[in-house]
Amino acid sequence: MSEELQTQEQILEAAKQVFQERGFSGARMQEIADEAEINKSMLHYYFRSKDKLFQKVFQDSIRQFFPEILKVLNADLALVPKIEKLVETYYEMFKKHPHLPRFVIHEMNQHPDRFRGFVRKEGFEIPERFVEQIKTEIASGTMRKIDPREFIINTIGLCVFPLIARPMVETVFDMSEDQYRQFLEQRKKELPKFILNAVKR
Amino acid sequence: MSEELQTQEQILEAAKQVFQERGFSGARMQEIADEAEINKSMLHYYFRSKDKLFQKVFQDSIRQFFPEILKVLNADLALVPKIEKLVETYYEMFKKHPHLPRFVIHEMNQHPDRFRGFVRKEGFEIPERFVEQIKTEIASGTMRKIDPREFIINTIGLCVFPLIARPMVETVFDMSEDQYRQFLEQRKKELPKFILNAVKR
């Protein structure tokens, strides 16, 4: 009894790591079991099947990914500090979960309907307040006219892309691991400038 | 003999489709054979193994992806028409190969060293001329100061992200397939403005 929570947590942690790194079809139950330092049959004892376990991990991943970003987007902050905080948030999240964004992107494309259904069910609010904020900024002339959806997608894309395309970035610009990390640090300061300049009047 | 090229081409076309959609680990040799309307053993007759076939498809995909973009980046064009052409090129490529960008991103992250080696071996030139162009623009004061690498990554990221994150875009903004396509069309005009504005002085 005392072990239950710990074991389950251990499994989920291991499953998260393996699934996020290799994707559903690339993941092996044995590898998850090894990672969790338990027997393979425990996975089925706790989660019934690979698919069920994956589902749980995927949903947890989305719950980790979306609300944190949406919270910042909808926060009660002026545009400039909001963008700065958003970039910061993304890069902190990446440090802890380097495979998370690519994992979500890959798997939601494998099962778009399942993804859609889950997001709907979970009731993640659209970044409504942020859309309103953008409209207000445009109306008051502090921001040039732009479709708020474009702005949001651009902002998130700019945060995510260098993370999921890491091997390309390192290869094309001939960076070592360390130079890449350094590049990201520099980027944390530069990116808000880029985004804000793009919508300045 | 007369069939050889046709069959091989058929296999490659089918393999490209299946691998790009499902990834290496998600792809099944049987599905590729079905798609190519041939027997499964033909795959091995022509390509020896799943890995060899995948390698070929992956390399062809990169050959399709990189040089076309690099050609535009390094072209002898002023900044404004160059960015416009780049966006146009990306969106045309996506229409023909909707899974290509995500496929390359996913697989290069699964085997970054293999990717690195291949890009090196293939000798894709870094976008040197474009880097020079950016430096010149900055020096002459037509562009604000920015690390050319940042600018290039931002530009490509902005092109690619809404394509690979399609289910998210459709879900968050509650779009139908058709609305998404329409959104991309609109975006083709808006994106160059965003990029150019971001680096305007």
Added chain:
DNA sequence: AATTAATTCAACCATTTAGTTGAATTAATT
């Protein structure tokens, strides 16, 4: 037409992998 070479495929094999089971162990309860 006969011979040779290239091409195709149904049936098969070997390995991997998800999933099961029942006995053994451990923990909780009486």
Added chain:
DNA sequence: AATTAATTCAACTAAATGGTTGAATTAATT
């Protein structure tokens, strides 16, 4: 201490999947 319930695992099964083979067919060459 005895009983009951929860937990763990080694060994197993069933199915999926990559890969092979050899005979049959088709095409090219003489």
